[in-house]
Amino acid sequence: xxxxxxxxxxxxxxxxxxxxxxxxxxxxxxxxxxxxxxxxxxxxxxxxxxxxxxxxxxxxxxxxxxxxxxxxxxxxxxxxxxxxxxxxxxxxxxxxxxxxxxxxxxxxxxxxxxxxxxxxxxxxxxxxxxxxxxxxxxxxxxxxxxxxxxxxxxxxxxxxxxxxxxxxxxxxxxxxxxxxxxxxxxxxxxxxxxxxxxxxxxxxxxxxxxxxxxxxxxxxxxxxxxxxxxxxxxxxxxxxxxxxxxxxxxxxxxxxxxxxxxxxxxxxxxxxxxxxxxxxxxxxxxxxxxxxxxxxxxxxxxxxxxxxxxxxxxxxxxxxxxxxxxxxxxxxxxxxxxxxxxxxxxxxxxxxxxxxxxxxxxxxxxxxxxxxxxxxxxxxxxxxx
Numbered sequence: 413x414x415x416x417x418x419x420x421x422x423x424x425x426x427x428x429x430x431x432x433x434x435x436x437x438x439x440x441x442x443x444x445x446x447x448x449x450x451x452x453x454x455x456x457x458x459x460x461x462x463x464x465x466x467x468x469x470x471x472x473x474x475x476x477x478x479x480x481x482x483x484x485x486x487x488x489x490x491x492x493x494x495x496x497x498x499x500x501x502x503x504x505x506x507x508x509x510x511x512x513x514x515x516x517x518x519x520x521x522x523x524x525x526x527x528x529x530x531x532x533x534x535x536x537x538x539x540x541x542x543x544x545x546x547x548x549x550x551x552x553x554x555x556x557x558x559x560x561x562x563x564x565x566x567x568x569x570x571x572x573x574x575x576x577x578x579x580x581x582x583x584x585x586x587x588x589x590x591x592x593x594x595x596x597x598x599x600x601x602x603x604x605x606x607x608x609x610x611x612x613x614x615x616x617x618x619x620x621x622x623x624x625x626x627x628x629x630x631x632x633x634x635x636x637x638x639x640x641x642x643x644x645x646x647x648x649x650x651x652x653x654x655x656x657x658x659x660x661x662x663x664x665x666x667x668x669x670x671x672x673x674x675x676x677x678x679x680x681x682x683x684x685x686x687x688x689x690x691x692x693x694x695x696x697x698x699x700x701x702x703x704x705x706x707x708x709x710x711x712x713x714x715x716x717x718x719x720x721x722x723x724x725x726x727x728x729x730x731x732x733x734x735x736x737x738x739x740x741x742x743x744x745x746x747x748x749x750x751x752x753x754x755x756x757x758x759x760x761x762x763x764x765x766x767x768x769x770x771x772x773x774x775x776x777x778x779x780x781x782x783x784x785x786x787x788x789x790x791x792x793x794x795x796x797x
Contacts, residue, residue: 605729669730677723
């Protein structure tokens with residue numbers, strides 16, 4: 413369009429008005445035109461003079477307009493429809509090798525793709541998925557309830573206070589796992605191991621193994637994880653539950669967290685190897701001409717670091733349980749061996765007063781307690797009680 417008259421715009425072929433191409437084609441076109449009109453031999457010379465003058469005095473034909481270009485770009489961008497690209501396992505490429513996935517590049521695109529997938533679901537599909545998930549929760553609840561009622565202790569279900577405490581512990585653990593799961597933290601193993609340790613202390617090892625495994629299954633399916641994540645979470649909860657036992661020292665929980673962390677580390681690394689993550693195709697060189705190679709030496713440190721991270725989170729759960737143990741005892745009205753030992757400490761004010769006022773009774777009580785503890789331990793009972 414003419415200068416300052418955008419309303420008189422006319423669409424043209426850009427190569428026909430580009431200055432460089434006009435300069436290259438103008439002398440030949442002028443010479444051909446002069447030869448067609450004039451038959452004189454001097455027509456060629458005049459054509460060269462005219463073409464030289466025209467080339468020297470060519471006006472500016474193209475000017476970049478920033479605002480109009482931005483408007484056209486925005487209009488073109490808004491007119492592009494959403495594209496759906498099919499993904500084929502082991503064939504399609506999700507991300508470029510050697511480039512970390514961050515919140516600034518691929519993650520917004522993945523989030524937009526997920527939101528678009530959720531929006532295109534019909535209400536029937538959404539309702540069906542909700543019913544399926546609630547059905548799974550009901551089946552797990554029924555499984556745990558039947559075991560506790562018929563095989564363990566039905567008072568845990570018939571007593572409303574005990575049932576609310578158990579359900580509250582499970583619900584709080586699930587909520588904490590949900591908020592601890594997003595990238596780059598992915599620390600859902602911490603609330604789950606804390607839940608397993610708390611249930612072992614308050615409700616016993618059998619209930620803790622069953623309920624924590626069911627909670628791990630719910631967390632895995634709820635977060636859209638695979639079987640490897642479920643095995644890793646189960647290894648942490650089962651290891652913590654089986655290794656806990658009686659808490660007679662304050663360092664017992666730290667040692668349990670350390671041992672469970674080592675088990676989680678080895679389990680996660682083994683699961684990744686079994687699932688074939690060590691055989692993934694990687695680019696050894698950044699050169700685009702290099703061929704993809706199976707380099708396990710490049711992937712092994714990455715898998716090992718991820719496994720060590722999960723093991724560290726499991727150790728952190730043991731340390732947190734060490735700090736939260738007194739609160740758990742008060743909330744669930746239980747006494748661990750550590751609390752019982754503190755109550756039986758000779759420096760306790762009541763015991764010191766008994767030893768001062770009735771030393772014979774004190775010594776007799778100590779002897780009877782020692783005999784009763786040995787007898788209880790010999791039949792597998794809890795001697796401290």
